[in-house]
Amino acid sequence: MDVGTCKRCGEFEGRCECGKGRILLDSEKRRKVSKFLSGILRHFAEEFGIEVDEEGWARVEDVLRVLKERYGVGRKHLELIVKFDKKGRFEIRNGKIRAKYGHSLAVNTVWSESGDIPAKLYHATSPENLESIVERGLLPMKRREVHMCATPEEAIEVGKRHAKNPILIEIDAEPALKAGIEIRKKGRVYTADHIPPNFLRVKGSVTSILDSSPPEKSDK
Ligand SMILES: [Zn+2]
Numbered sequence: 064m065d066v067g068t069c070k071r072c073g074e075f076e077g078r079c080e081c082g083k084g085r086i087l088l089d090s091e092k093r094r095k096v097s098k099f100l101s102g103i104l105r106h107f108a109e110e111f112g113i114e115v116d117e118e119g120w121a122r123v124e125d126v127l128r129v130l131k132e133r134y135g136v137g138r139k140h141l142e143l144i145v146k147f148d149k150k151g152r153f154e155i156r157n158g159k160i161r162a163k164y165g166h167s168l169a170v171n172t173v174w175s176e177s178g179d180i181p182a183k184l185y186h187a188t189s190p191e192n193l194e195s196i197v198e199r200g201l202l203p204m205k206r207r208e209v210h211m212c213a214t215p216e217e218a219i220e221v222g223k224r225h226a227k228n229p230i231l232i233e234i235d236a237e238p239a240l241k242a243g244i245e246i247r248k249k250g251r252v253y254t255a256d257h258i259p260p261n262f263l264r265v266k267g268s269v270t271s272i273l274d275s276s277p278p279e280k281s282d283k
Contacts, residue, residue, distance in 0.1 A: 065086045066147050111129045173245075184246070186201060192204075201232070
């Protein structure tokens with residue numbers, strides 16, 4: 064969706080109420096810039112001469128310099144991207160910006176927003192990972208943290224990016240927290256360093272859950 068500002072309605076996504084607002088980023092450009100922003104803050108800040116501290120913060124000025132050069136966008140555009148990001152991937156504070164999760168950079172990911180952790184969380188993964196998960200629990204693999212979602216639907220959406228027919232796993236977050244396992248809230252994603260197998264329940268393949276037909280036989 065487009066984003067923009069309006070003298071009467073303020074910042075908006077889609078269309079403003081009075082219809083006279085100015086669109087600053089159309090959906091296509093917004094998508095491109097968001098993707099790039101997420102890439103630099105999570106993975107390749109250094110390649111653009113942007114310094115990221117150990118908590119993942121970069122100076123907004125530095126990021127703007129690169130965004131302006133590549134996309135011709137400015138501060139307001141950046142603010143709109145952050146504000147309306149559907150997954151709450153970014154935050155701006157005290158002139159700095161960071162991605163809330165998903166880093167491959169060596170940043171200290173052990174911080175959390177205040178807010179309740181749901182009693183149950185969900186993770187969807189490729190069937191190939193199942194054996195390891197049953198044995199060793201959920202581990203971060205290529206990322207720095209395990210990612211979990213508040214609803215099965217969100218988890219499935221994420222899982223489908225990595226596997227055609229992902230397996231849904233339910234996490235007993237409440238007992239895990241009580242057992243001293245740290246679960247962190249980062250935007251709409253929840254993270255942990257490791258969830259042991261005893262807090263996991265395999266719900267089966269997503270196709271079988273969605274169609275409520277028997278799960279497909281896998282060779283793996
Ligand atoms: Zn308006």
